[in-house]
Amino acid sequence: MSTGGPLEPRATVEAMTLPAALTVPLEDFCVHLRADLRRSPRTVTAYRTDLESLFDHAADNGVTRLAEIDVSALRSWLADGRGAAEAPATLQRHWASARVFFRWACAEGLIGVDPAARLKAAKVPRRLPRTLGVDQARRLLDDAVASASTDDSPQGARDAAILEVLYGSGIRVGELCGLDLSSLDRARDTLRVLGKGSKERTVPLGDPGWRAIDGWLSRRSEWQTASSGQALFLGARGARIDPRVVRRMVHQHLRSEPGFPDLGPHGLRHAMATHLLEGGADLRTVQEILGHESLATTQIYTHVSTERLRRAFNQAHPRA
Known part of the structure; x- marks a missing residue:
């Protein structure tokens, strides 16, 4: 599941003590997410945060058993979120967490009726993702490559390679960090990527x-240690690079370019998809490259391209 909104709970739960009848199903559900559905740690954290918030709300209202949580309790919990001015995307994620959890609880026989089946999702206004123009992407990458040529350490070469791979392939930051040396297929000019749900794609x-x-591989041995293994991209201490390091590096490079939007690695993925469509690629091909399960997820990039055309038309056409 996409986590949509921010991961922070609406209230701190560290001092919260829930009845065992609620915590045990929650722990079993998290095991199910990790072991059966192969959800990422970030996604499991999002589910746990949402459900702890729900159970805390229920316990405050005297509910001590899972079967006592009905649709009214769920609506009351979501209403609390609206009253706290939570973003629509965060409310939608709360709704989705409840739907997935209670569907699982019903299938496991923990409850007889799914109370979330009658919940209506919060409406989320569609926002077009910010992205880079083609010229901006070219400048960002050219500057990174030029910087690498004057860097005495391997960092410049590594960072230039990471930026080129993120924009050139459109893979997610977690997928990039998971690349091994064996992921490189030079004969076909492709990368073998392990995506969401442990699904592999090329x-x-x-x-x-x-x-x-x-350029990076020619310097990789300078950072290589016993902990490096087969990881393609390494941190300065030789271990597989952490996604937080990649995000920080991408932000730093974009901030160094005057007038560029402050995007993270996902912004480069957005840029790649948008530029592919603007260049004439068909939607199905872009969907496959990005690893989207649903074509509807990929379609947002057609709106980005159309919006850019509309702005150019309005600025340039005398009868716009």
Whole structure:
């Protein structure tokens, strides 16, 4: 499940003590997410945070058993969120967490009736993702490559390769950090990527990306340690690079470019998808490259492209 909104709970739960009849199903559900559905730690944390908030709300109202949580209790919990001015995307994530949990609880025989089946989702206004223009993406990458050529440490080469791979392939930051040396298929100019739900896919990478990878591999041994294993990208201490390091690095490079939006790695993924569609790629191909399960998720990029065309038309056409 996409986590949509921020992961922070609406109230601190560290001092919260819930009845065992509520905590035991929650722990079993989290095991199910990790072991059966192979959800990421970040997604499991989002579910846990939402459900702890729900159970805390229920316990405050005298509910001590899972079967006592009905649709009225769920609506009351969501209403609390609206009263606290939580973002629509966060409310939608609360709704989704409740729907998935109670569907599982019903299937496991923990409850007889699914109280979340009658819940209506919060409406989330569609916001177009911020992205880079083609010229901006080219400048960002050219500057990173130029910087790498003057860097005495391997960091410049590594960062240039990461930026080229993120934009060149459109993979997620977690997928990039999970790349191994064996993920590189030079004969086909592709990367083998392990995506959400442990689903493997193959994505193409262009010549600039391969040149940047070769530049990094020529320096990789300077950071390599016993803990490096087969990881493609390493941190300064030799272990597999952490997603937080990648996010911080991407932000730093974008902030160094005057007038550029302050995007993270996902912004480069948005840019790649938008530029593919603007260049004539069909939606199904972009969906496959990005690893989207639903075509509707990919369609947001058609709106980005259309909005950009509309702005250009309005600025340039005398009868716009």
